Amino acid sequence: MNMDYCLSELKALLSIDSPSGFTDKAADYLIGELTALGYAPEKTRKGGVFCCLGGEGSPLVLMAHVDTLGGMISTIKPNGRITITPIGGLRAENCEAENCRIYSRFSGVYSGTLQLCNASIHVNGSYGEKLRTFETTEVVLDEPVKSADDVRALGIEAGDFVCFDPRTVITESGYIKSRFLDDKLSAAMLLALAKEIKDNNRTLKRKVYLHFTVYEEVGHGASASVPNDAEELISVDMGCVGDGLTCTEREVSICAKDSGGPYNYAVTTALVEAAKSVGAKYAVDVYPHYGSDVEASLRSGWDVRHGLIGAGVYASHGYERSHIEGVENTLKLLEAYVLD
Known part of the structure; x- marks a missing residue:
């Protein structure tokens, strides 16, 4: 074929x-x-x-x-970070540091990254010991937001979908790699x-x-x-x-x-x-x-x-x-x- x-x-x-x-x-x-x-x-x-x-x-x-698989916003935190709930068998360990898109129901698409809470190794002394779950990770929006009100002003709310980059690659040796x-x-x-x-x-x-x-x-x-x-x-x-x-x-x-x-x-x-x-x-x-x-x-x-x-x-x-x-x-x- x-x-x-x-x-x-x-x-x-x-x-x-x-x-x-x-x-x-x-x-x-x-x-x-x-x-x-x-x-x-x-x-x-x-x-x-x-x-x-x-x-x-x-x-x-x-x-x-x-x-x-994917995610949905469950909580907008007071600091403007976002907690997601998984759709299907999505695992936080497989999504850490992955870029994502947030689809506002009414105001467009925004980008972000799923990160461990307090993700800077030079600041977080227990970085390697922390269990990766959707309670210990958060979406960091690529917008200048500092509060939940800032996020909501963009039109982003609980129930909006969060979609992760597939990162599709087909190698010269024939391997197909992608989410x-x-x-x-x-x-x-x-x-x-x-x-x-x-x-x-x-x-x-x-x-x-x-x-x-x-x-x-x-x-x-x-x-x-x-x-x-x-x-x-x-x-x-x-x-x-x-x-x-x-x-x-x-x-x-x-x-x-x-x-x-x-x-x-x-x-x-x-x-x-x-x-x-x-x-x-x-x-x-x-x-x-x-x-x-x-x-x-x-x-x-x-x-x-x-x-x-x-x-x-x-x-x-x-x-x-x-x-x-x-x-x-x-x-x-x-x-x-x-x-x-």
């Missing part, structure tokens, strides 16, 4: 701030791209994007999410699949839908908007890389079980067979701390088979890393699974 297109779409999606609950711009971008490819996407009531790629029989839904590869990398791959189908008039083995969800990081992304005729759901999300697992950033991971329990045995087996049929490098793993969109669908009562795949991603929920080969192997598996 067109890797240049895939990586271009990845960069575009990563450049759009979209923590859970603040995803309209990302969804609108997807609608524009799918429309330009010749499809008829729709925005769901929850704000996700749904699109039929065509085909007939045994309907399959491929899911990826474009919501990310929020979970799961914009998979969203870019599904766009590449959609482009392949249109550009080359590919035939689908079955009816295929795409569903780009927008509340996955807070647990209910795919709890709704499943088509009534769907028989199978596959979440295309990040594959885990770490101790005790066999997947690397250069492979496609097929998940057999995560914290929500085992995935459908027949679907997992069919995914392995599809990977083997095209020589895609893959690993089958059990993820110890993970939950996916398709599990939200099952918990909502949908009677469907479910599976989970994704390119290997290291340092999940931090500054994440994958590799172009992992993307290629995931696309090979998707092509083998849905296209003649």
